[in-house]
Amino acid sequence: DGGITQSPKYLFRKEGQNVTLSCEQNLNHDAMYWYRQDPGQGLRLIYYSQIVNDFQKGDIAEGYSVSREKKESFPLTVTSAQKNPTAFYLCASSIEGAGRQGTDTQYFGPGTRLTVL
Amino acid sequence: EDKVVQSPLSLVVHEGDTVTLNCSYEVTNFRSLLWYKQEKKAPTFLFMLTSSGIEKKSGRLSSILDKKELFSILNITATQTGDSAVYLCAVARGSNYKLTFGKGTLLTVNP
Numbered sequence: 001d002g003g004i005t006q007s008p009k010y011l012f013r014k015e016g017q018n019v020t021l022s023c024e025q026n027l028n029h030d031a032m033y034w035y036r037q038d039p040g041q042g043l044r045l046i047y048y049s050q051i052v053n054d055f056q057k058g059d060i061a062e063g064y065s066v067s068r069e070k071k072e073s074f075p076l077t078v079t080s081a082q083k084n085p086t087a088f089y090l091c092a093s094s095i096e097g098a099g100r101q102g103t104d105t106q107y108f109g110p111g112t113r114l115t116v117l
Numbered sequence: 118e119d120k121v122v123q124s125p126l127s128l129v130v131h132e133g134d135t136v137t138l139n140c141s142y143e144v145t146n147f148r149s150l151l152w153y154k155q156e157k158k159a160p161t162f163l164f165m166l167t168s169s170g171i172e173k174k175s176g177r178l179s180s181i182l183d184k185k186e187l188f189s190i191l192n193i194t195a196t197q198t199g200d201s202a203v204y205l206c207a208v209a210r211g212s213n214y215k216l217t218f219g220k221g222t223l224l225t226v227n228p
Contacts, residue, residue, distance in 0.1 A: 004159075031214060042121070042205065042218035043160075050214060058215070090159070094214075104149045104209040106216060108159040 003027065004109035006091050011114045013078070013085070021076045021112045023091030032074040033092040033106060036060060043090060049074055050096070078114065086116045119144040123206050123219035131227050134196050138222045140206030141188040150189050151216065152180055153205040160205055163191070196226045 004025045013019045025032065031050050035043040045058030049068040063082025068074055074093075078085045092106040120143040130136055142150065149167045153160035164173040166182035166189060173180050177196075182189045193200055203223050207216040 033214075040126075040220065042220045043207075043216075044218075045215060048214055104151060104216065105162055105165055106151075107162065108153075110158045 004093055006109040006112050011112055013116050016080045018077055018079050021089055023074045024072055025093045029093035030096045031094045034076045035090045037088040085114055088113050119217040121208050121217050121219040123222050127223040129225045130196055135194045138191040138204050140219055142208045144208050144210045146211035148209045150182055151207045152191050154202045155205055156202040198226050198228055201226045
C-alpha cells in the first residue's frame with residue numbers, strides 16, 4: 001500500500017517544549033514538504049527537501065527544524081521558539097522537486113493536529 | 118509576491134445544483150495550476166492544468182485554465198453531499214519546487 005503516513009494524528013504540547021512530527025513515504029519520491037494550515041488560511045510552506053541530506057527553508061521556517069537522512073523520512077521539529085505552533089501540519093511528497101512540468105503534483109499525508117496547552 | 122485568490126470563500130448549495138469555483142493568480146513565470154479537495158484532513162489531488170483552453174474532466178468535475186486572463190474554474194455538476202469539502206487551488210512557477218496555495222473555498226452541499 002503506497003502512500004504517506006504522518007504520526008501522531010493529534011499532539012498536545014506544553015509551552016516551552018520541543019516536539020517532533022513524523023512523516024514517512026513509500027512512494028519512492030525524491031521531494032518532500034512540510035506545510036502549516038491555520039483556520040481559514042491556505043497552506044503555507046515551512047520547509048522542503050528535494051533530495052536526501054538537503055533541505056531548504058520555505059516561507060515560514062522560523063521556529064521549526066527538519067532533517068532528511070533517509071529518502072523515506074522527513075521529520076519536522078517544532079521548537080519552543082515557534083511563537084504560535086497550534087495548527088494543522090501537513091506533509092507532502094512529489095516525484096521530484098526539480099520543478100519540471102509534469103512533476104508538480106504533490107501528494108499529502110493525513111496530517112497532525114498540534115495543540116499547545 | 119505570488120498571489121492566488123479563490124472565490125467565493127464559502128458556498129452553500131442543495132444536492133443537484135451545479136457550482137463554479139474560481140481561482141485567479143498573479144505569478145511570474147507560471148508553469149501549472151493544481152486543484153485539490155480537502156475533507157477534514159489530507160488534500161487529495163484533482164487536476165493539474167498547464168495549457169489554456171483545455172478542459173480536464175473527471176466524472177462530474179471539470180476544470181479549465183485561461184492563461185491570458187490568469188484564472189481557472191472548477192465546475193461540479195449534479196452536486197452530492199459527498200462533494201462537501203474545502204477546494205484548494207495552487208500554482209507552480211518557473212523552475213521552482215514551490216506551490217503557492219489560495220485560501221480555499223468551503224463548499225457545503227445540503228440534502
